[in-house]
Amino acid sequence: MNHIINKKRLGQELTREELSKSFGGYVDGNIPDYQMSALLMAICLNGMTEREILDLTDLFIQSGEQLDLSIIEGIKVDKHSTGGVGDKTTMVIGPLVASCGVSFIKMSGRGLGHTGGTIDKLESIPDFRADLTPEEMIDQVQKIHLAIADQTADLVPMDKKIYALRSVTGTVESIPLIAVSVMSKKIAGGADKILLDVKFGEGAFMKTKEEAEELAELMKKIGDHYHKEVRTLITDMNTPLGNSIGNSLEVVEAIRILKNEEHNVLTELCIELASNIVSMGKELSLAQARKEVETVLQDGSAYQKFLEFVKAQHGDLARLEISTKKQNIVAHKAGILKAIDAFKMGELSVMLGAGRKTKEDSIDPKVGIMIKKQLNDEIQVGDTLCTLYLGDQEPPEGIEEYFEIE
Numbered sequence: 001m002n003h004i005i006n007k008k009r010l011g012q013e014l015t016r017e018e019l020s021k022s023f024g025g026y027v028d029g030n031i032p033d034y035q036m037s038a039l040l041m042a043i044c045l046n047g048m049t050e051r052e053i054l055d056l057t058d059l060f061i062q063s064g065e066q067l068d069l070s071i072i073e074g075i076k077v078d079k080h081s082t083g084g085v086g087d088k089t090t091m092v093i094g095p096l097v098a099s100c101g102v103s104f105i106k107m108s109g110r111g112l113g114h115t116g117g118t119i120d121k122l123e124s125i126p127d128f129r130a131d132l133t134p135e136e137m138i139d140q141v142q143k144i145h146l147a148i149a150d151q152t153a154d155l156v157p158m159d160k161k162i163y164a165l166r167s168v169t170g171t172v173e174s175i176p177l178i179a180v181s182v183m184s185k186k187i188a189g190g191a192d193k194i195l196l197d198v199k200f201g202e203g204a205f206m207k208t209k210e211e212a213e214e215l216a217e218l219m220k221k222i223g224d225h226y227h228k229e230v231r232t233l234i235t236d237m238n239t240p241l242g243n244s245i246g247n248s249l250e251v252v253e254a255i256r257i258l259k260n261e262e263h264n265v266l267t268e269l270c271i272e273l274a275s276n277i278v279s280m281g282k283e284l285s286l287a288q289a290r291k292e293v294e295t296v297l298q299d300g301s302a303y304q305k306f307l308e309f310v311k312a313q314h315g316d317l318a319r320l321e322i323s324t325k326k327q328n329i330v331a332h333k334a335g336i337l338k339a340i341d342a343f344k345m346g347e348l349s350v351m352l353g354a355g356r357k358t359k360e361d362s363i364d365p366k367v368g369i370m371i372k373k374q375l376n377d378e379i380q381v382g383d384t385l386c387t388l389y390l391g392d393q394e395p396p397e398g399i400e401e402y403f404e405i406e
């Protein structure tokens, strides 16, 4: 293993055998954390060639089961976001596209680091079952066109282990490693086509638009290799998405969008993503697909689909809880709201208990943050910038500084 680490440190290309020996050996328990961490850091610093990336994606896929969705009629489209703060789009998009008749079967992740995960959000609904077996997911999609569940342990186990190590060794922000991680899960998930929401900005893993574009290009190449159509949207994650951060709060916001009670940047992004999925799933132009999506949003059928989906997975929305212990954060200066630091807000939500500091931590679904002001709003001293919904953790000082007012 030392020889492999040294080779990568010197910027040399690893053979498939060397990748298999190191990554496979780690999953089998034969390579210790410290050696794998050193290799991951060398990859972060020196990158990977296209050949290495394709080989590693293949090793990731081969490390577990692959879903066969061929029994489900029609074109199956999957979607993935590279992670952000307040990103509750999957909960909105699923019902939107399913109401348009496109089958949406998605394995989602949990939050880690400053970013949230769809499964944690859905599990804030009491009794919601995210642990569906592949057979249960397929059965549900055949009935209602929609199932969202936790990634099963058998799907790309190599990613589960490597991602957990990356998240605590400063090796998440690597374009090749993110591309391999995302695309191996999407290919193993069995969908025919894939939509990728590649985020850039303060709250994303890619800080600049150029990096996000490079990542998107690379993921498309991996898709080509597996003969999967991949569409990418490059979207801004400098500001948290929507008004809420925190699990129950985000479910409530998703419901408000599906009930047509809120129209903001988040609503627009959900419509855009859903239109792309419907366009791929039904082979329609983007404009035609958008019309269908807007219709199911406006006539309430997408909201009804959300209720049907939650019920199918045993969730009891009537018992969804939000903390009653609140604290307002007020402005200390007047001016125009120029920015809200998505990274800091994500970290704050973790600190309050909405996310995990380590993989083993449990989360408090009732806590979070509700943002009260939009970018470019005029702010007076004493205006409430956000409301914290608190649990056992006390908030830090200086939260008003996360809001840039000029």
Ligand code: URA
Pocket (backbone or CB within 6 Å): 081, 082, 083, 163, 172, 177, 178, 179, 181, 182, 205
């Ligand atoms: N999302 C993933 O699934 N993997 C990564 O490596 C980063 C974001």
